[in-house]
Amino acid sequence: MFTHKGSFSFTAAGFLARLPLSMYGISTVVMIATVRGSYALAGLVAGASLFASVVLVPRISRLIDRHGQSRVAVPATVFSVVFSVLQVVCVRYDAADWTLFATAVLSATAPNVGGMVRARWAETLKDEPDAMHTANALEQVLDEAGFILGPILSVALCTALFPEAGVLGASILTLGGTLLLTVQRSTEPPVHEPDAGQASSPLRNRGLQIMILTFLLTGAVFGSLELTTVAYTEYLGHASSSGWALALLAFGSAVAGLAFGGLTVTVRQSTQFLIGVAAMAVLMLPLLVADGLTSLAVLMFVAGMATAPTMITGMTLVQQLVPPAQINEGMALAVTGLLGGNALGSAVAGRVVEWSGAHAGYRIPCAAAALALVAVLAGMRMLTSQVAAVTGDADGTGERQVVEQR
Template identity: 55%
Template sequence: MFAPYRRLFSAKGSVGFTLTGFLARLALSMSGVGTVVMVAAMRHSYALAGAVGGSSLAATLVTIPLLGRLVDRYGQSRTAVPAAIWSAAMSAALVGCLATGAPAWTLFVTNVLSATAPNVGGMARARWAELYGDDDARMHVANSFEQVLDELCFVLGPVVVVGLATGIAPAAGRIAPLVLTLGGTVLFSLQRGTEPPVRAAGSSAARSPLTNRGLRVMTLVLLFTGSLFGSLEVVTIAFTDSLHHRSAAGPVLALQAVGSALAGLLFGMLTPRGSSTTRFLTGVGGMAVLMLPLTLAGSLWSLVPLMFLAGMATSPTMITGMGLVQELIPRSQLNEGMTLAVTGLLGGSSLGSVLAGWSVERFDAGDGYLLPVGAATLALLTAAAGLGRLRASVSAARLPAPAGDDTAELGQRA
């Protein structure tokens, strides 16, 4: 049953970069929650905690694409290790400012400056592309596995943070991701045998991958998908609180991630049928359909199965979507293209959180589930409207690159 995954790890070094990369990726799922919990406990203000945490998220919208471009230009290890060292140092400074009672503005400055943690998930996907880029079946399994790892991180991360913060000290939930970011990134970078080589870029390298029309469509769809995730989290917390079960918010949200992870694991065992663009549109449509029943939730017990169901289309959609991004972008700009996709998700998540926070304070908490349903619908409409551009861009990207230009100039102009 798990034969596709066993074959995936037959490549030398694949286990090493997967295990070490998992540590750094787990840190990314812990940092934001750890910051909010730590600031709220030590400064007794959720407003300040949310603002400080949000400042780092806003900064990553700038730093993540920049780091992706630097990785493509100079290589993973040469870029990721200095970025992780700087991030760890600024995270330590944030903890120090809190411990010494420094002014609130120092918390914002240090947390913004800490937003240089490398996107190890994107770098791991680039390594799989280097190993199996010419094998569509194995890349499908690799992307499925990576999505399952992402879901696992976002299930485990917040639980670990809360356990450390309440069981040891408030700062422990922020120190742990600091250590994991640095240690995991260094260990990941030491796996040199699977690191993609730096490719000499052609005449299109100076342009952003966003000049690719297909990637612009994907980024917009992922923006709405991120809005779905961000709004779903805030609305679920508010809804469980309105039911006097606020402590159940974490487990209920985890059910959505569990449903997504199981669907991703099973999806990886299937042989892909049809074009990647059609599969992506189908996945986004399934995500919109499975979100709709959440509007019927009237109690905690009705919410539990509906959240699990809502997660079932998430991983297949993200797996196909990340595979599409890899098809659209030439190898010499793969890390930057992947980080732009992640930036769309993060920006959407931030937007969804803000809109959901405004909504649940003014309307009934249960009605807030119309927001993730609406975000999923907008993602579907955008994917459907942009399907022609996606197909044209994928077709152009598969053409041989013009002589002297290995960046698939035609794919960039599609």
């Protein structure tokens, strides 16, 4: 993979820039819950930021598609970091609660770096479709590596230094990583002119609508798991272990991603996606019987094992469904679906934890995963037919995924 000129450099910079994606949520929850003493407030503020991302990030990605990565990503990132730091100031100096929501919303302009890196791979490997599948597997494993390291780093900063250290650390990584990525102009994808008759927004794409709904519910799984695990480990008297428990979830996903990346799969993409979502729904259920830190650790690892294969096939489907001129916006819509679901899951889980106890919060990811399965089943025919139409394969039998982890 890295024999292509510049590929290692943009992959490494992209990893640094999107590592904070797994840090902001838990850092915000720990910061506000510690200083203000309310998980409900913490969940709502974290959710407000993620909800704002749902609105803002696709629009920023549309600008990236039209004007290029470096011209748009840098000012958007600087704006985001400034308001993240202002949120820390508001928490530190006991500002009114509304200032936390305002800064959370205004800090949601950081661009979708994962989509920017995948767009670079798509341009680099445009004549190598099998290698592009490998790149998607690689990027998903790096995403999972970020979700292993991010929570550990966040909790370590917040507990070893001061409650606001996690958000500050995430802000530094966001700015530094994005600058390192955007200065690499030789691998920046060119601006593609839209095709004649192309819809102004990929949101009109029926297949993409199904993917966004499924990603929304999948994000609710992640958001509710994150907040519930922070609350449950604190209830057990091991608050500093929440980062490790969440890292095990991502580690299970990364292991499954590596295994999946070594397979040659001849089943159509939409069927693979359905199987992945079904496995996720099944593997969440054992969390309902967790009765201590040890069992939680094991069950979190198991629960994560369906995540990477589901996301690899899901992002591949998104890339197939949207034209090159909308690739950043299409992937941003999928990712912000995840973020919106994360916000929803975090907010709902925060209320459930305060009303019914920490362990009761695990009902939310189980319910969200089940709803995601229902959504895929309901849209399966539409998704399969639209992918077949885009790929020019009427019956879907010629649609093949070859994913190799090298």
